[in-house]
Amino acid sequence: MGPLPEIGLYVLQTIGSLYLALVVLRFMLQIARADFYNPISQFMVKATNPLVMPLRKVIPGLFGLDMASVVLAIVLHWGLIQASAMVSGYGFLNPFNVATWATLGIVGLVLAIYKWGLLISIILSWVAPHSPNPAVLLINQLSEPILRPIRKYMPDMGGLDLSPLLAFMLIHIAGILLNSAAAQAGIGRTVSGLVIGI
Numbered sequence: 001m002g003p004l005p006e007i008g009l010y011v012l013q014t015i016g017s018l019y020l021a022l023v024v025l026r027f028m029l030q031i032a033r034a035d036f037y038n039p040i041s042q043f044m045v046k047a048t049n050p051l052v053m054p055l056r057k058v059i060p061g062l063f064g065l066d067m068a069s070v071v072l073a074i075v076l077h078w079g080l081i082q083a084s085a086m087v088s089g090y091g092f093l094n095p096f097n098v099a100t101w102a103t104l105g106i107v108g109l110v111l112a113i114y115k116w117g118l119l120i121s122i123i124l125s126w127v128a129p130h131s132p133n134p135a136v137l138l139i140n141q142l143s144e145p146i147l148r149p150i151r152k153y154m155p156d157m158g159g160l161d162l163s164p165l166l167a168f169m170l171i172h173i174a175g176i177l178l179n180s181a182a183a184q185a186g187i188g189r190t191v192s193g194l195v196i197g198i
Helices: 003-031 039-056 067-088 095-127 134-153 163-184
Strands: none
Touching (some): 003 039, 003 095, 003 134, 067 095, 095 134, 134 163
């Protein structure tokens, strides 16, 4: 690959993955019942509304969840993989395979966001446990849905909260299963560079 296609691929994947992360985060924050008046939440909503709102007219919600965001994330990732393949010189890939890869990539992105969110939350609990910063509040709200069920069944450890450690283990196990599924779906070394989250 020459320098121009490489630069094009870098720009395409950087901008595409950032926007894709915003769409996925929007859905995750809805699941977490996060504060949508938080300025960071407001930014995500405003950045993704131009594409989410038209889809909401044709894609109904499911159990109170915004399925338009899920469909948008998969479609965006599908387009990003196809565009990256074209820029890389692979041509147009099998659309059904790419749809599977895009879905697996979204799951991988969700796991990565939870993993990094937990890590940041743990560090902040040591250095700034009661910070009113909007980003800190949002990270804590994002982590809570996966920590709450674990805390419910974990025995009291005398003030020591081990639920993030168990959550990390579960996320890592889910990542191993995801990598196995990705290999079975045909995501090899060549393709993995095109799929965000794998």
